[in-house]
Amino acid sequence: MDGGTLEQLLAKAKEGDVDARNTLVEVHRSFVLNVVVSSCRRSLQWGRDDELSIGLIAFDEAVTRYEAERNVPFLAFARLVIKSRLANYFRQEVRRLSSGAGVSGNNLTDDTAASWTEFIWDRSAQDRAEEIQDYEAALSEYGISLDELVCLSPKHRDSRIALIGAAQTLAAENELFQHLGRKARLPVKKVSIKTGLSPKVIEKNRKYLLALTIIFRHPDRFIYLNSYIKK
Amino acid sequence: MQGMLLKKQNGTGIVLTSDGTYCRGAISEEALLGEEATVVPPRWRRPPLWLAAAVTAVVFLGLGAYRFLAPSSWAYVAIDVEPSVEFTVDRGLTVIGLKGYNFAGKKLASALGDIRGKPLDYGVESLLEKALAAGYLREGEDNIVMVTGVCRQEDERIGPEALANMVADSYPVQRGKVEIIALYTDTDVHRQAAKNGLSSGRYLLQQELKRRGVNIAGRVMREESLRSLGKGHNLVLSAVMDDTGWVLTRPESSFLERRQKQDVFYAAPVPVQKE
Known part of the structure; x- marks a missing residue:
């Protein structure tokens, strides 16, 4: 789904269009699953695990509370809301197990809800910083540093556009990316065939291409970076 | 140049611009990691022609002098x-x-x-x-x-x-x-x-x-x-x-x-x- 459709669906959902809201939730089920799994650090199944239901409810809540003018990508905001709701859930679970009391639920007063929302927006700054640190760590797994990317960035705009396109193609190719994971090196010939770029260009811009591919390969992990680069 | 701040160290930072350039330059103290920030890349000026000519001349003279002064095997x-x-x-x-x-x-x-x-x-x-x-x-x-x-x-x-x-x-x-x-x-x-x-x-x-x-x-x-x-x-x-x-x-x-x-x-x- 491209950004335009997401924005349109969001706008409609916020205006009260139930179908648009349902579509939005339905389309982002895998996103919710990824966020919840990364928080719980175990495999989960729809219909079996409460955490996934909480994630879906939190996503729906994010649709309600999202403010586009805050300049935070919607998915980043939704990720924060889901993580926050899950954290609440885990706290309550621990309390319930230790005291034997029932779950009080997420019913908040209006004031508390407002301050909680404000907290989520403030948290986004930290979330951005964490994403950038995560990106730097992901780069280092392939032996790439941000400092060298400064020198390796193509000077010409056309080259950059071509390489961004190639990185997107590469990110969508599971087989190519698996090869990359195993060997930590781009299969130049295969990439050349897939992207139409000459092997020489690919070899010359290997690290730059890889740095962009990492961003596009993990849209749920590098939400801010994905939303920032013009594709 | 404006971009998302990826690294910040000693008054300089690296940003990723929206058109895919990783760029380094001076950055304000308030800029936070992951936020959009403006960096000022260091200026690079083309050296004047006379300077390039002088450097070339010095290099050639130096090489000549070296060949002349350094003992060569006979x-x-x-x-x-x-x-x-x-x-x-x-x-x-x-x-x-x-x-x-x-x-x-x-x-x-x-x-x-x-x-x-x-x-x-x-x-x-x-x-x-x-x-x-x-x-x-x-x-x-x-x-x-x-x-x-x-x-x-x-x-x-x-x-x-x-x-x-x-x-x-x-x-x-x-x-x-x-x-x-x-x-x-x-x-x-x-x-x-x-x-x-x-x-x-x-x-x-x-x-x-x-x-x-x-x-x-x-x-x-x-x-x-x-x-x-x-x-x-x-x-x-x-x-x-x-x-x-x-x-x-x-x-x-x-x-x-x-x-x-x-x-x-x-x-x-x-x-x-x-x-």
Whole structure:
């Protein structure tokens, strides 16, 4: 789904269009699953695990509370809301197990809800910083540093556009990316065939291409970076 | 340049612009990681033409001066006894380099120390003295010294006769027969010899013996003393090298005789070697 459709669906959902809201939730089920799994650090199944239901409810809540003018990508905001709701859930679970009391639920007063929302927006700054640190760590797994990317960035705009396109193609190719994971090196010939770029260009811009591919390969992990680069 | 801040350190930062450029530059203290920030890339100005021309001129002048002032190798003089040592000399026959080709040669060259800047005859004299002290030349025994000259252009001072006389003049052994074989060859042979890890003299000897059907392995040719090479293969080395060089011999004489008169070397008639 491209950004335009997401924005349109969001706008409609916020205006009260139930179908648009349902579509939005339905389309982002895998996103919710990824966020919840990364928080719980175990495999989960729809219909079996409460955490996934909480994630879906939190996503729906994010649709309600999202403010586009805050300049935070919607998915980043939704990720924060889901993580926050899950954290609440885990706290309550621990309390319930230790005291034997029932779950009080997420019913908040209006004031508390407002301050909680404000907290989520403030948290986004930290979330951005964490994403950038995560990106730097992901780069280092392939032996790439941000400092060298400064020198390796193509000077010409056309080259950059071509390489961004190639990185997107590469990110969508599971087989190519698996090869990359195993060997930590781009299969130049295969990439050349897939992207139409000459092997020489690919070899010359290997690290730059890889740095962009990492961003596009993990849209749920590098939400801010994905939303920032013009594709 | 505006972009998402990826790294911040000591007042500079790296941003990723929306069109995919990773850019470094000065950044404000308030900018936070992951937020959109503006960096000011360091200015790069094209150097003025006159500066480029001046730098080029200085480089060329420097190279010219270096070529003019730095000593360049003019000739190579190799001395072979058991040790194989080669002197590199400039046009004024001043030593500018010393190289040992075999184990004994390397040992002797290091014992000789740094003799760069000294005249060639001083170097040859010192080398022969060290060879005597180390037992490579022995009093009262038959000794063979081979000296080989290689020069970039024809130079009488590096010719076989001159080199043979230079060795004879500084020959330190008082008693016993000695044969000084002086050879001259060209730079191609010198290059080929160096490639095979041999001094030019030993290489010429190896090739000559090969021509006569005697094959001696490179390692043996490099490490063996000339005396044992001759004895081992029943060869008169001065005869083997016949018309390619110059031979000086000193016949065996008693110590008492020698004390009364000056050292005498004879330009030997080349002995006939039965093939």
